[in-house]
Amino acid sequence: MKKTKANTKKTKAETKKPTAEESTEPLATEQQTDETLTLETPLSPINECVDHAREVIATQLGRVKAKGYDFAPEFRDMTTQLYLFGVMWKYAEGLEGVTDARETAFSAMETMLISDRVPQKKVPKRIEFLRKMSKVEDGSNALAVAIGYDSQLDDNSLVEVFDHYIDVVQVSGAFWRLYDRCKKTMLYGGLFVAFVVIWFVTLFMPGNSAIAILAAGLISAAIFVIPVFLVGLWIYHSKIKKAESK
Secondary structure, eight states: HHHHHHHHHHHHHHHHOHHHHHHHHHHHHHHHHHHHHTTTEEEEEEEEHHHHHHHHHHHHHHHHHTTTOBOOHHHHHHHHHHHHHHHHHHTTSSSTOOOOOOHHHHHHHHHHHHTTTTTTTTTHHHHHHHHTTTTTTSSOHHHHHHHHHHOOTTSHHHHHHHHHTTOOOOHHHHHHHHHHHHHHHHHHHHHHHHHHHHHHHHOOOTTOOOHHHHHHHHHHHHHHHHHHHHHHHHHHHHHHHHHHHH
């Protein structure tokens, strides 16, 4: 009987529950397996296009910066995005599971803009704008799209795109700065003139009604803004004619 009790105690000791360290080992192994599977999950075609575009633009930006171009920021960004769209379009054609490479490239561009912290409300409008600008009047691809489509990694293709627009006045940085100065002059100058006239009429002509005072301010602002606008328009046409005569 004593031996039986001893054997029973021994059996219970052998079948005791595993310690905390022993019980967590299988869980840790399962977690590692899940992480490994997650890391080995293939990228979607859209993400592959984005990664390829970033790899391409990384080799192009240094060459563009070295050229010292002076373009309007909006034109520079638009041209670069159209170029990358062409790059991703060509790349998407070689991916499995892609039925419409052009649309995949637009989806990749949308993903790229979002990851670059472009405000999410502006992204759909930007994509629609790029759709419109990706083709010219005859239905063919825009220059930046065509060159991006035919580009090779680590070539000078983006420089080639910008070289076509060096002598185009409308997209030059100097012209854009002139436009920006004229716009600010009209806005702030008109507001200042309107404020001064309203203050003067209110202080020295107290008998006028509020509508008459406001009308005086608006008329005085228009008298300032219109000549500034006409001068800016004249400068614009003179620069365009000068560029066309070259």
